[in-house]
Amino acid sequence: MGSLNSLLNIATEALQAEQVALNATGANVANQNTAGYTREVVNFQSIDSVSLSGTSFGSGVTATETSLRDRVLDQQVEQQTQVQGQSAAVVSALEQVENVFGLSSSSTSASSTTLGTDMNTFFSALSALTANPSDTSTRQSVISAASALAGDFNSASSQITAISSSLDQRVVSDVGQVNALTSTIATLNAQIASTSPDADAGTLEDQRQLAITQLSQLVGLDQITTQQNGITLTTGNGAVLVSGGQSFAMTTTEINGTTHVLAGETGQDVTSSLTGGDLGGALQVRDQDLPAYQSSLDQLAYSIGTAVNTQNEAGVDANGNPGAALFSFTNGQTGAAASIQVTTTNTDAIATAGSGEGSAGTTNATALAALSTSDIVGTQTATGFLAAYLSKIGSDASAATTNNTAQQATLTQLTTQQSSLSGVSLDQEASNLTQYQRSYQAASQVFTIVDSLMASAINLGVETAVT
């Protein structure tokens, strides 16, 4: 062992080890701007020494390259990416709903919307009838305002339906992208299993990690590490997307006019259980938020229409005939906003007189005008219901925006932490973690103090403290 030969061997191994280190450094420098690249480090290990006649002889050094990755942190980033992807999709869709009604982050006032303005105009026209029931132009104002109001309902309803259809298309597009990525991941799984089943696979793992992160932007995933350095991916409810070298494509199918998503080996319908990512956000808005908005709009249109119809039918028209319905619907309350129409263009059809008082009477005109202040939509007036409805849309959009901002900030924190944790020593890592902890503590303190300041400021009120 102490021979010249062995010394040369030790020197050769040392040189080879240095070469590995140089290769790793070269790769790190060359790939510093490569998306998803993980820094490589070199682990030097002494080869067991040998003792001869009480003297210990080293037998050299070996070096191996390992990528500095941490799967726990990677998964944390992926999960946060899924949450952020979903919240971003929700914000984008809810902003479109705000646009339908002309709402903005600074204004959710009903009176500033076309629907609100036209509803007020309709009730004002009914009110004007009480003063001059036989005037043709006053009667024409009622018919025109009713048509404008029905048109607003039709337009809002069809725009909400259009948003839902565009979300259907988005689901199909997302599914296509998911399939391309799961296929890539399965191929990488197979390559990793054959080239590096027991150790870090370097660039191949980087590519797989990048593909999983991209997949996380699209859909919520559960990830299981398997034998031979493999990764199995499933949807949240367990439908398999990737298992080893095999991927299982998602498909879409139309059921009752709505796009459904099928996944897993048996093609199970996972539409109602998919969460996370752009797909989760699109499905959430399409299947939960939009139906609720559409249903409330239907309720409002149907309530106004039926209240006006009932009152008009209780009176006598300008020709002395019993009043008829002024609004029509094709399927009751279901789809009422889309189907509401004014039944006539004849101004005589408005029943201003009460039964038995002749066509010049105004009793029924007064009752029609009173509808504006009556609780005709459940326990609310029509304008009260519209105000609450628009306020709900505005606050939903605002809450979604706040949530998305928070999720984006959290993702930024995690990716910051990921880059620093995967590129430094454990000592530096501890220091980074301390920095994270101290930042959290200081921000918590700011939050607590602001909370207390605001609480006392609210209690003090605006006028008591300051002149």
Added chain:
Amino acid sequence: MGIVSIDGARAVVAQTGIDQVLSEILDEAIQALTVLDVDRLQSLEKRVSEMERFDLALSAANLRALLEKKRLLGLILQNCESNLDTLNRLHQRNMRNRWAH
């Protein structure tokens, strides 16, 4: 902000600018927490602590925006706390691995 009256150790501060100051502090805290800027956060903590000495009155018009910003900071803090727990567990695991070697 100007002091308009002194009552014992506490002062009542003119409202003008208070909303703006609180709003800026919240904005800065959100930005600094996002990039884990400890120095900036500690300086904000000091700044906001000094405001505790005063009785503040906020304008009702700006209250909603301030509450929204406070809520955002609270949400990020919540996420931060759960991530810190995970990262602490992760770090402890790495430390154990190091000792095992």
